[in-house]
Amino acid sequence: MTSLASTSTIDIQPMRPSAIPTKLAMALMLAALADWLLYGERVGLSLSIFAVAIACASLLANHASLEWRRALIGGAVLALGLVPAIEEVNTLSFAILTIAMVVGLLLATNPETTEFADRARALRNFFLFGPLRFFPDALQVFNMSAFTRAIALWLLPAVLGMVFVALFAAANPVIEQWVSLLNPKLIVEYVSVWRVLFWTAMLALVWPFIHVRWRRQKSVATAAADVAEPEPLASFVPAEFLGPATILRSLILFNVLFAAQSTLDGIYLWGHVALPTSLTYAAYAHRGAYPLIATALLAAVFVLAAMRPGGAAEKSKVIRPLVYLWVGQNVLLVASSILRLDLYVDIYMLTYWRIAAFIWMGLVAVGLVLIVARIALNRSNRWLISANLIALTIVLYSSSLMNFDALIADYNVAHSREASGRGVQIDINYLLTLGPQALPAIDKAIALRAGANESCLVSRRDRLVEQQRQDLAWRTWGFRSWRLQRRLDAQAKAAG
DSSP: OOEEEEEEEEEEOOOOOOOOHHHHHHOOOOOOOOOHTTSSOOOOHHHHHHHHHHHHHHHTTGGGGOOHHHHHHHHHHHEEEEHHHOOOOOOHHHHHHHHHHHHHHHHHTTTTTTTHHHHHHHHHHHHHHHHHHHHHHHHHTSOOOHHHHHHHHHHHHHHHHHHHHHHHHHHHHHHHHHHHHSOOOHHHHOOOOHHHHHHHHHHHHHHHHOOOEEEEEEEEEETTSSOOOOOOOOOOSSTTSHHHHHHHHHHHHHHHHHHHHHHHHIIIIOOOOOOOTTOOOHHHHHHHHHHHHHHHHHHHHHHHTTTTTOHHHHOTTHHHHHHHHHHHHHHHHHHHHHHHHHHHHHHOOHHHHHHHHHHHHHHHHHHHHHHHHHHHHOOOOOHHHHHHHEEEEHHHHHTOOHHHHHHHHHHHHHHHHHHHHHSOOHHHHHHHHOOOGGGGHHEEOOOOTSSSOOHHHHHHHHHHHHHHHHSSSSSTTTHHHHHHHHHHHHHHHHOO
């Protein structure tokens, strides 16, 4: 007698192409509502209104598959999540509202996830992959004819190219001027690059609520002696969307864009050529550091997605050199970001956040080099993660041994207007917040400001000296404090 066993396979809820145009229209209406409620406005009750609109649109788009008892429970969860956001919109209330919306959607539309682990996995997949599904799903409006296949091949390069141009415009006032010249006056007044990015983000965020696709478990009765292999997972991304042809087009376009940015940095930042009228080097340097790091991180994500181990793109003799060239340009971009930040620090002094930015930029550069090494050496992503963790561990351990308080204080005093004749004046209040390790620099600052009424400063300095004395007690003793005391004793002996 043949025994039957129930085996579990995973499938993804199929799409009905006829429903996609309607859902796209709903997503566009929600994006328009978000533009009216949120773009350029202070967020308050508008956030709750937008969340309710998403829930209603999701209910309308997925009513055929809803189990109403579970839908009511999901609505109750959403209502509870709305309460903190209505009370006050802050980081915590926003997070609670977001989680309540997704949990409510899960309860209403996915009755098969009953175990905690299944629900956690479903929520993880929703947050990680949900926003990435809009453009691949939107392409299925068409029948992938030759024309629409060409659109699929150029969609990713065009969208990411616009994102890179927007980041370059934010980082480089020269590119910003060029972009503004390309737009008609009406478009400049209303359709800015940032508005396009806002609409793109809104469409990506609301789409998973409109077109719900959970990875579901289904039971299949099969003979125990002849169990069929499970079918491979349906891809979230069509082959045309991230295939070798799309990657090749993307890399050609991205290399051209990055070459333009690097050329401008070479002319103005490294070559010190005179900037266009109304632009200063301080503004040029300040504008660029952080957007360019965001650009490099986005580029790294694209390379990892495109050059996945064993993929066709990784084996291509044409794509690999373009990847190396593009990563090299990203490393140059990080170097430009470091130079920009260095120029800014030279004018506006050093802080903890600016030191952290230097360290972060260095780690990004190391990560880019390691990506090239992973591709060249045919290593796995596990090797890449391990190498980055080793680099991060070395940096964190080295940072733990650095006396950043003294470093910041000494640098700011040495590069102040009182000491060097340029830069900004010494920010005594900031030096005092650095603690006892800043005492040698504070003494130099007092000497440089001789003649000024510094009675208040001296009393605050004395409090730091008392704190340093307490730090030398055996319970609070530290080698760094001991070294500082020797330095202060040497200064006092020299002054005496």
